[in-house]
Amino acid sequence: MVRVVFLHPDLGIGGAERLVVDAGLALKARSHQIHFVTAHHDPAHCFEETQDGTLDVVAVGDWLPRHLFGRCMALCAYLRMIYAALWLVVIVDQISVCIPILLALSTAKIIFYCHFPDQLLTGRQSLLKRLYRAPIDWLEEVTTGAAHIVLVNSKFTAGVFHDTFKRLNVQPEVLYPSLNTAQFEVGVSVRHSVADEDTINFLSINRFERKKNLPLAIRAFAEVTRALPKKKKIKLIVAGGYDTRVTENIEHLIELETIVLEMQLSAHVEFRQNLSDQEKLRLLRTCDCLLYTPSGEHFGIVPIEAMFCQLPVIAVNNGGPKETVVHAETGFLCDPQPAAFAEAMSDIVKGGKALKVKMGNAGRKRVMENFSFGAFSGKLDRIVQECSQFERE
The missing domain is CATH 3.40.50.2000 (Glycogen Phosphorylase B;)
Structure with a gap:
């Protein structure tokens, strides 16, 4: 000892x-x-x-x-x-x-x-x-x-x-x-985590900091929204740490809200600050895909959490995610451009539940084998x- x-x-x-x-x-x-x-x-x-x-x-x-x-x-x-x-x-x-x-x-x-x-x-x-x-x-x-x-x-x-x-x-x-996987295996009610079960829900979890490149998720989401048939419903939930002591957190959330307004996406994009562990777990269990936008990320724990919860991950093709996400197996690794992310997001939408289950199972297996x-x-x-x-x- x-x-x-x-x-x-x-x-x-x-x-x-x-x-x-x-x-x-x-x-x-x-x-x-x-x-x-x-x-x-x-x-x-x-x-x-x-x-x-x-x-x-x-x-x-x-x-x-x-x-x-x-x-x-x-x-x-x-x-x-x-x-x-x-x-x-x-x-x-x-x-x-x-x-x-x-x-x-x-x-x-x-x-x-x-x-x-x-x-x-x-x-x-x-x-x-x-x-x-x-x-x-x-x-x-x-x-x-x-x-x-x-x-x-x-x-x-x-x-x-x-x-x-x-x-x-x-x-x-x-x-x-x-991961302390025991925390992710507890029983949690998944009701009311997302607004509509018929909607494809994309999730971003990161601190509200400019280096996390959250506008990439919003702009890619806008491209997918414009390209999809009207009958397809998608939503983006942008969640993460928000500290009122940090000026950048306050400023950047305002910047992101402004982008959403300019792109007329207010009905499709939701911001959530400072999720509790229970709220975070509900989202990881009920959404359909994680968007991970930082470039040069040292490691990135959120993709691991998402894969353990059987969620496909779309991440930038550099930094830590290259060691965690397997392209076309547990998700997609993309250039940090809206068009590249939008293409992968479209694949998730078109693939439906079958693709989510396939990639989700592969992701959980990878976490258990390499990051237990x-x-x-x-x-x-x-x-x-x-x-x-x-x-x-």
Whole structure:
């Protein structure tokens, strides 16, 4: 048994958060002592296991600012993580700058889970921004290399890791995110999840962020709507995380609603924010196809969730989905263009229930064979055990 503390900057409801919550559940099931330390935890905007007592969560340092007059968000995130790092930690998540402090103040062995290099998540549009980011980027590379073990969420991210951190002689190990499949097998009433059982329902689940390319789903849906016979009824449900603390979430939802109005799709497109686990499961069980629009996605847990719920997936043909979705078998991989997505969506409509069942069964089989919670738990347990015995050369 190992005492494991997860250190995460903001324990909300994103894909990265789902991964570490599942990692905590996996290790707890293997009799390890699990604790979470985070700089922010909102009981109204988090996964159920982090607020119902299943996992022990402590929030520290939330009094520290998230930004300075709308700027210096990376610097503030680093300072909040350093403050939280005064606790005993084994698994550090997303931000690596606290690792040398942990090594200096404790005998903890450090596993760093790199979802994606932080320096690639922001632009360098101005000289001032480049000067500001230069020391932060250097710190990220140096402190990432200080971890005893580095994990990444996909082969795609492993390649990006090597291309970004050129000075590091580190071989990260791929630990694919997984599903706590027990959560997806509970009994849930599916009534009232969608308006009309005779309608083909397309579903998009993502945070309301511009990088998720949600307009692609709306524009592709518009093309399909124009091309289909009048008797065919289709609907698009755009659902996902929406945080009122995040200006982009507010602005982008308005932008998406404007696109819908301009395309005269208000009667066919529905927006839903901050789904509960039950609501999300209802949609995954009752809709007909998932649209997954982000490009360069590090992994993408939503396609896995959809395939487990026997839902075909239409995703962009790059990044993590190339490792999860099998083209023409569990769904379709397409160029990030409305016409390409619309063509695949038309195939789903024309294929009807038979195609949905065929692809749905193939998708569930793929998840069980490659991304099962048991395999994830076993591999993570092995990594933690190895790390607890690690002796740096």
